[in-house]
Amino acid sequence: MRIIINEELCTGCGVCESLCPDAFQIQDDEKAHLIDAEGCNGCDCQEAMDSCPASAISLQE
Ligand code: SF4
Known part of the structure; x- marks a missing residue:
């Protein structure tokens, strides 16, 4: 699993x-x-992902 940050969001x-x-x-x-x-x-x-107000953090397999 890889953590992805969507910089646009x-x-x-x-x-x-x-x-x-x-x-x-x-x-x-x-x-x-x-x-x-x-x-x-x-x-x-997971906590950072759940807490991100912009939903900019995701996991990619
Ligand atoms: S928590 Fe804030 S700083 Fe972190 S990725 Fe989300 S929007 Fe960006």
Whole structure:
């Protein structure tokens, strides 16, 4: 499974970064980027996915 961030949907709100700062990072373009999928703090990014207000995070097999 691969974590996908849809940059067109992402508003840069920072929710994913606050939940999983080792996996997600808001960068200079004010969009979330996946910096380390393995860095997820144990929620398997499900929590970030569920909490993203823009539904910009998805999993792809
Ligand atoms: S929670 Fe969603 S909209 Fe907010 S920064 Fe992360 S990917 Fe972007």
